[in-house]
Amino acid sequence: MLVPMSTRRRFLVLLLLAGFSCFSPRLCLGEDRITFSTPINDSETLLCQSGVFRFGFFTPENSTTRLRYVGIWYDKIPIQTVVWVANKDTPINDTSGIISISNDGNLVVNDGRNRLLWSTNVKIPVAPNVTWVQLMNSGNLRLQDKSNNGEILWESFKHPYNSLLPRMELGTDARTGENLRLTSWKSYQDPSPGNYTAGLADFTFPELLVWKNNVPIWRSGPWNGQVFIGLPNTDSLLFLDGFNLNSDNQGTLSLSYTIDSFMYHFNLDPDGALYQRDWSASMRGWRIGVSIPSTTCDAYGRCGPFAICSSREVPPCKCVKGFVPKNNIEWNGGNWSNDCVRRAPLQCERQSNASDGGKEDGFLKLQKMKVPISAEQSLANENNCPKVCLDNCSCTAYAYERGIGCMIWSGSLVDMQSDLSNGIDLYIRVAHSELDTHRNRTIIIAASVLGVAFIAVVCVLLACRKLRKHPAPKKDRTAELLFKKMEALTSGNESASNQAKFKELPLFQFQVLATSTDNFSLRNKLGQGGFGPVYKGKLPEGQEIAVKRLSRASGQGLEELVNEVVVISKLQHRNLVKLLGCCIEDEERLLVYEYMPKKSLDAYLFDPLKQKILNWRTRFNIMEGICRGLLYLHRDSRLRIIHRDLKASNILLDENLIPKISDFGLARIFPGNEDEANTRRVVGTYGYMSPEYAMGGLFSEKSDVFSLGVILLEIVSGRKNSNSTLLAHAWSVWNEGEINGLIDPVIFDQVFEKEIRKCVHIGLLCVQEAANDRPSVATVCSMLSSKIADIPEPKQPAFISTNDVNNNDLKASINIVTITDVIGR
Structure with a gap:
């Protein structure tokens, strides 16, 4: 059959193209x-x-x-x-x-x-x-x-970098001087060397350490032949199955592991966390098995010499029995880095005419311990190990572990942790008078009985006195304090109903919240806000909660807490987080919210692993939800509320990725006849603060709109607005007509390009420098829903950097005031 010439030519062209495509x-x-x-x-x-x-x-x-x-x-x-x-x-x-x-x-x-x-x-x-x-x-x-x-x-x-793969080795070589360590990236987007390293330390007994700028921030405890005996509690077989550590006892060490799958590795991330993860085909994501450090007690030297850290106790640090804080004021103030010192000197430190007759020192037994750093080796067997320590006046503790042998410590005991599943018994040397002898126990029991009897009598007398005076319970007094704040902020016509409603708000006991969060364990920590950490908890009846524990050093005190309780307790909206109660006991300030299983928006937007979960349709729905919540605050609720700290980390996501605005500690309630206000204390987050607020202290609905615009641009781009770089980039590509360079590649699709472009357009309108040029939230909602088709062209955004704010350049301020305190977070 003859083939037409045109067909043969096309065939030859295709053949040549195929050949060129496989040239490599x-x-x-x-x-x-x-x-x-x-x-x-x-x-x-x-x-x-x-x-x-x-x-x-x-x-x-x-x-x-x-x-x-x-x-x-x-x-x-x-x-x-x-x-x-x-x-x-x-x-x-x-x-x-x-x-x-x-x-x-x-x-x-x-x-x-x-x-x-x-x-x-x-x-x-x-x-x-x-x-x-x-x-x-x-x-x-x-x-x-x-x-x-x-x-x-x-x-x-x-030549390892940030990941440890199966069959790969970490360790030291005394012959060549090599030290194979992991090194973190500088950031998740910058592979240049970061501040953190992880590897084996050539101690007497090898340990795995993480350093920051060559200063230890975590250590594993010694290797006993099967496991590092200071690892956090975990059900994982981490370091138990397939791990191998070899040492020639002359400075050459090597740690490696074998596993059937290569889809498994350890990674040192840019924040200094060392975690193990394996690929889950069903989840289509990396599954994190163990993360180190996992609790606040994992931090190296968290509690200082001769102190024990327990993540199950509040506060976590306490001196070893027989020791007391060197500085009580610092210790009681939460600074536990100072030494604990002996209450009674050891025998070899005393004169022979001491009051106890020169009785021999003894050992205090501590169970399931992460032993201190800098152990020394003794060849003594298990029975003779205590004697070796007693015969050496400088010996302060000993321990015996099969696979290691006799370990002794001299001088200070640093970095001890209790209640570890892999921990061992540690024996600390104390004076004879500190031991629980029969005589001491008798004295203690007698004193305890007398003390209890005395306290009982005092309690009965105080109770009778209180019954005569009929005071309000503590809960009611706290509620009254909060109600007075509410009453001052709302109209008189609502006072009675507000008081009744507010008294229904639960006031939790601190111990209940401490128990529900496992004593504010680091593994239950959901995030860190400007005013303190947030923890996941579970109440006795099974309800999951999020507990914000205000840090004493945060600057947020009773006023901000009361402000948040007052504001949020009066708000009910699908896109606002629900407040369940609060706690005010002594110095503790806590707020209890409904638990949001997906955490905050920034945890997805700026995480390379999680951002793929947010496709364009989900991101657009999040934008609309944030706008609806903000519209309710500004116009639809009985109170007009300016949030003042709207940002991606304050947008929480429920199990269906529905956004809920949270963190109302800085919110202000406006009377019905006011549109704006001034403050001499500018508080907020750089990158989200409007120029008139950052540099002039003037805030209004339009300052919230500015923050909203930043969030819209962050959602579209998947990038954080650090020092206004995102705003500058968005403005540049908008003027060049090339916004594709701004759009997150994860969501880019020509099908949605028009809608994405509209959202960039709206975001730029919201971040315009002059407040009067910005649309209201109601207008933004209409633009997003396409009820307003004719959208005006944006003017140049305000490029506010941290330096701009710190310099307090009032020349750029719309409202000239004196700023006495600028707090960024």
């Missing part, structure tokens, strides 16, 4: 190696034979730059997860990079000008054409010598 075999076959004659450019990669790992050029997700790095990442998952980086200090600012075998046989990275940016930098006494690089199934990149039976000349596993 790697793009078609996914080869796993580089040779002298087959370098790779920016568009090519290596793929290991199993298809798990890929090697080549990449740009970190959500990076505001287009810098190119060379690294290794997981290939078959939708979340970019980089496990190793070569040119971490020398990125390429375009796509001209080349990875090749150089003339001296090393693997090198060059830019388009042929400048050397990175090299394996090993001495190779062979020609370049006999070395080659292969990406192994384990994720290890190897430089090998073909002329010498594939001798490994260099491998990435010997």
